[in-house]
Amino acid sequence: MPDKELEPPVVALPADLMFASRIRGVAGAAGIPIELVSSPAALRSRVERDPPRRILIDLDARGWDPIALIRELRAGPAPTTEIIAWVSHVRADAIQAAREAGADRVLAHVDPRAALADLPPGVARLLEPEHAPLRETLAAYLERAGDVKTTADALSLHRAGLYYRLRRIEELAGVDLRRGDDRLLCHLALRLADRAPRER
Numbered sequence: 001m002p003d004k005e006l007e008p009p010v011v012a013l014p015a016d017l018m019f020a021s022r023i024r025g026v027a028g029a030a031g032i033p034i035e036l037v038s039s040p041a042a043l044r045s046r047v048e049r050d051p052p053r054r055i056l057i058d059l060d061a062r063g064w065d066p067i068a069l070i071r072e073l074r075a076g077p078a079p080t081t082e083i084i085a086w087v088s089h090v091r092a093d094a095i096q097a098a099r100e101a102g103a104d105r106v107l108a109h110v111d112p113r114a115a116l117a118d119l120p121p122g123v124a125r126l127l128e129p130e131h132a133p134l135r136e137t138l139a140a141y142l143e144r145a146g147d148v149k150t151t152a153d154a155l156s157l158h159r160a161g162l163y164y165r166l167r168r169i170e171e172l173a174g175v176d177l178r179r180g181d182d183r184l185l186c187h188l189a190l191r192l193a194d195r196a197p198r199e200r
Contacts, residue, residue, distance in 0.1 A: 009033035015058035059087035074102030122174030
């Protein structure tokens with residue numbers, strides 16, 4: 001059974017409650033610690049006190065300039081911290097500005113079908129109909145934050161059977177479920193597949 005690594009939290013500055021709720025839900029399901037801050041000043045203070053591994057900034061913010069904040073963090077207290085920006089895909093100007101300001105990645109709201117086409121091949125294979133039992137196992141495992149006992153109980157499996165399926169998932173998808181990034185990738189892939197069912 002994959003043992004999850006202890007990881008520093010992702011620190012996020014959401015623009016609204018809906019975005020904050022989404023971040024909490026996805027990170028919680030993937031077992032990734034998340035810390036939400038309410039303002040640029042709070043983010044600066046948090047980064048200066050203890051730089052996180054990643055910072056997530058919503059570019060659709062109103063009342064403060066997220067591009068200037070990215071530039072400031074990159075030049076000052078967070079020169080090496082990964083900065084991820086989130087924005088509507090129609091805002092090409094904001095996407096380009098965030099990259100120029102120093103964001104490592106800019107994630108855009110996209111059509112789920114288009115996002116499915118961009119998944120790594122192994123993860124995409126996991127979503128194929130013939131792998132439905134493995135997909136269901138992975139969903140149950142992630143929904144229970146990687147708790148083997150409750151996952152095995154929910155699936156009416158012996159622990160050894162669950163360990164076997166988790167190893168098969170890792171082999172098929174080319175992921176390591178001990179890594180937060182890989183758990184997050186798997187969770188997002190499952191969510192995308194639910195929103196945009198593949199044609200049979």
